[in-house]
Amino acid sequence: DTVLTQSPALAVSLGQRVTISCRASKSVSTYMHWYQQKSGQQPKLLIYSASNLESGVPSRFSGSGSGTDFTLTIDPVEADDIANYYCQQSNELPFTFGSGTKLEIK
Amino acid sequence: EVQLVESGGGLVQPGRSLKLSCAASGFTFSDYNMAWVRQAPKKGLEWVATISYDGSSTYYRDSVKGRFTISRDNAKSTLYLQMDSLRSEDTATYYCARHDATVVYYFDYWGQGVMVTVSS
Numbered sequence: 001d002t003v004l005t006q007s008p009a010l011a012v013s014l015g016q017r018v019t020i021s022c023r024a025s026k027s028v029s030t031y032m033h034w035y036q037q038k039s040g041q042q043p044k045l046l047i048y049s050a051s052n053l054e055s056g057v058p059s060r061f062s063g064s065g066s067g068t069d070f071t072l073t074i075d076p077v078e079a080d081d082i083a084n085y086y087c088q089q090s091n092e093l094p095f096t097f098g099s100g101t102k103l104e105i106k
Numbered sequence: 107e108v109q110l111v112e113s114g115g116g117l118v119q120p121g122r123s124l125k126l127s128c129a130a131s132g133f134t135f136s137d138y139n140m141a142w143v144r145q146a147p148k149k150g151l152e153w154v155a156t157i158s159y160d161g162s163s164t165y166y167r168d169s170v171k172g173r174f175t176i177s178r179d180n181a182k183s184t185l186y187l188q189m190d191s192l193r194s195e196d197t198a199t200y201y202c203a204r205h206d207a208t209v210v211y212y213f214d215y216w217g218q219g220v221m222v223t224v225s226s
């Protein structure tokens with residue numbers, strides 16, 4: 001299985017830029033996607049295929065990377081961005097998710 | 107507006123069965139591959155199963171193979187997950203999710219989830 005590794009938590013000040021990383025145990029090309037999950041809610045798609053912004057998602061969110069290293073960037077961070085962020089690969093079965101990064105405000 | 111509404115969750119004893127349903131609306135259900143994704147309490151997301159748009163192909167994670175069956179009724183725009191021989195480790199919120207139309211296999215819409223608790 002492709003294992004996706006994320007940092008457990010990040011603390012950032014409002015208005016600043018934050019990058020959330022996701023490293024894959026093997027190349028997934030650009031079959032990497034990002035989701036936001038707020039407390040008590042279902043996940044929401046933010047970025048698909050590494051760098052494509054889902055319709056309706058603010059342009060403060062962006063994604064980059066290919067192969068094994070990927071990043072989700074939020075710039076600037078707003079209070080509404082407090083959530084868990086998950087990466088997911090669809091290069092091979094089983095589809096796998098990272099363990100999530102909890103974004104906290106300093 | 108795309109809507110996915112799960113039902114059928116609850117408390118069940120180990121070894122017993124439960125069937126989840128997901129009613130879809132706001133899009134042409136028969137055009138999309140669909141999936142179930144679960145999340146154990148305070149844990150991360152875990153893909154469970156995927157079914158093709160016409161039901162001809164199904165895919166499962168190893169830990170549920172032979173115990174869970176994903177199916178769909180396109181006439182009713184409904185997705186199902188039959189869960190047999192349930193174990194305590196199957197305790198989770200189960201989300202119905204739509205795969206993207208381009209067959210890249212990300213999840214572009216999610217239901218609100220339904221809780222399944224396996225306990226004696």
